[in-house]
Amino acid sequence: MFFSIDPNGDVPIYEQIVRQIKLAVADEVLVGGQMVASVRQLAGELAINPNTIARAYQQLQSDLVLEPLRGRGMVVRRDAIKRCTKARNSIVADGVSRALADALAGGMSPDELRELFEAELSRQSQLIQSNQANASENGTST
Template identity: 40%
Template sequence: MLHVWLHIDPRSSVPMYQQVVEGVKEAVARGVLNPGDKLPSVRELAMELTINHNTVAKAYQELEREHVIEVIRGRGTFIATEPDIPDLSVRVRELKEEMVRWIVEAHHLHLSDEELVELFQTVLREWREGRETL
């Protein structure tokens, strides 16, 4: 089985294990992976991506910490059903801080607030369309 929903770039400055984390999260958000779906084993995915199984394991641990997947020793890893996020307020705050960074960046690109909101809505709409066509 090939897992076309995951692509990583070994030469990227962002760590490979984090690319795996983001790839899985994006696949879930896009509906490519759904609650209960089984993920490839650490060794299988490591083989496919030609990386070390420890790197995949590190990604899975991070995903479990964020409640994206559920790990059952001896059986495998599965996409989690959607529970309450314990530290939701913390993560929303982090998201807002991230947004402030965009705003600052947009200022240096001479984008007005209106243009920035419009840009965001465009990206959101495009992403939605891409999700629906899957």
């Protein structure tokens, strides 16, 4: 699984990991019963303190997304997709709400916002389709 971590962002690193794992489960990139990278392995890959990864995994356990598999590591819970889909929708709704509040406070009209939203939605959809086509040609998954 690919992580995109912004160490200088407003969101703590452990929370970025939590969000990205929840999004991956909601998108079925990670499925129930699938092992996730060990704390040590992920810390090495991301060059992040292992305590940060452990904190993220503890949060995911509390949120009933991951569960320990004795002696083997952490796995995605088989019933996690519904919770993760709900979390994804909440994460996206919060982002849209903040963006709309900023835009309206900045003087944009509802029509300008609709036009901007439709253009960006189209651009992002094309980008995703292009990435999926490239991954398919290269024999990799996104």
